Amino acid sequence: MRSVMGSPAIGHAEGNNVHLVPSRANTIQNLRTNTWLRIKLGDPEKLPSVKNDLEALFSKVTATTEKAQKLAGDRTRNKAQQHMAAHELAVQLSSDLRRHAQIFGKKANELKDDGQAVADEILGPRDQYGYLQSEIRGWIRDQIKTPEGMQKVSNAYKVDLQVASTIYSSPSFLMDMTDQLHSNMRLKAVELFAPSGFKLLNEGVELADKVQNYERVVGDVHSSYYSHEVVEAAQASRVEV
Incomplete structure (x- = not known):
């Protein structure tokens, strides 16, 4: 198909003088x-x-x-x-x-x-704190049964390295947490206590996505x-x- 002037019309397979497609x-x-x-x-x-x-x-x-x-x-x-x-x-x-x-x-x-x-x-398990972290896991299991207790856990792990480390390094089932909640809290712990690691992780995830x-x-x-x-x-x- 050609225009009245003899040039390829818009949409023609060969294009026009501005765009080939x-x-x-x-x-x-x-x-x-x-x-x-x-x-x-x-x-x-x-x-x-x-x-x-x-x-x-x-x-x-x-x-x-x-x-x-x-x-x-x-x-x-x-x-x-x-x-x-x-x-x-x-x-x-x-x-x-x-x-x-x-x-x-x-x-x-x-x-x-x-x-x-x-x-x-920074947040990985430490052999010397094994007993303490076991106690913290028990405390978390008891607290997350109620909204008020869950708030206590949320407040504690954001300021206490041992609580943050326990959440980060322990399997979710040992604290009666859902996988999603555990994942979110682990990531927040990294952001708060290992900001340089958090920055690297974020950049890696962003780059992999692109x-x-x-x-x-x-x-x-x-x-x-x-x-x-x-x-x-x-x-x-x-x-x-």
């Missing part, structure tokens, strides 16, 4: 916007361990996307060549995104392990840079000389 114009715009990239790939300010790598990746994504968009108006190439060139850009950027995802995934695990180690060092988005961003790159239909047709008709 007009239906994905919004995606192209997103890939050129740091705000969107921070949401999808990670906020450098919240992920200081990989801040420089993230900022460099953002620059690569925005620059490559700008180049891919400009191909639509490149008069030195026909439409098939434009799409083939955009496909090559997408392949290169996808490789870079996947490489960073792998690196960041490993870094996320390291951050969580380091944070856990800090928390364990890594899950990288393959979807790869999909956005390929779907918005070029038409699969045009590239497949061009590749099928290509003659090696």
Whole structure:
């Protein structure tokens, strides 16, 4: 389908002079916007361990996307060549995104392990306090039977290292706690008594969560840079000389 002026109409497989894939114009715009990239790939300010790598990746994504968009108006190439060139850009950027995802995934695990180690060092069990912690567990079991007692436990573990350590290092069933309550209290204990470990854990969890988005961003790159239909047709008709 062509417009009355003879140029490809909006929605045509070969695109137009502004976008090779007009239906994905919004995606192209997103890939050129740091705000969107921070949401999808990670906020450098919240992920200081990989801040420089993230900022460099953002620059690569925005620059490559700008180049891919400009191909639509490149008069030195026909439409098939434009799409083939955009496909090559997408392949290169996808490789870079996947490489960073792998690196960041490993870094996320390291951050969580380091944070856990800090928390364990401060809140982990101590042989010399075994009897005391056994007594504390018994006290917790008795107290959490009532709302008033639960409040006493909540107040105590936030200021007393031994109570916090007991909750952190003891299985939930030994204190008659639900797993969810135990998990929440353990995390709060880490935040209060091992803030550096808490920071590392948070960053690791945040980074691991963002890594899950990288393959979807790869999909956005390929779907918005070029038409699969045009590239497949061009590749099928290509003659090696």
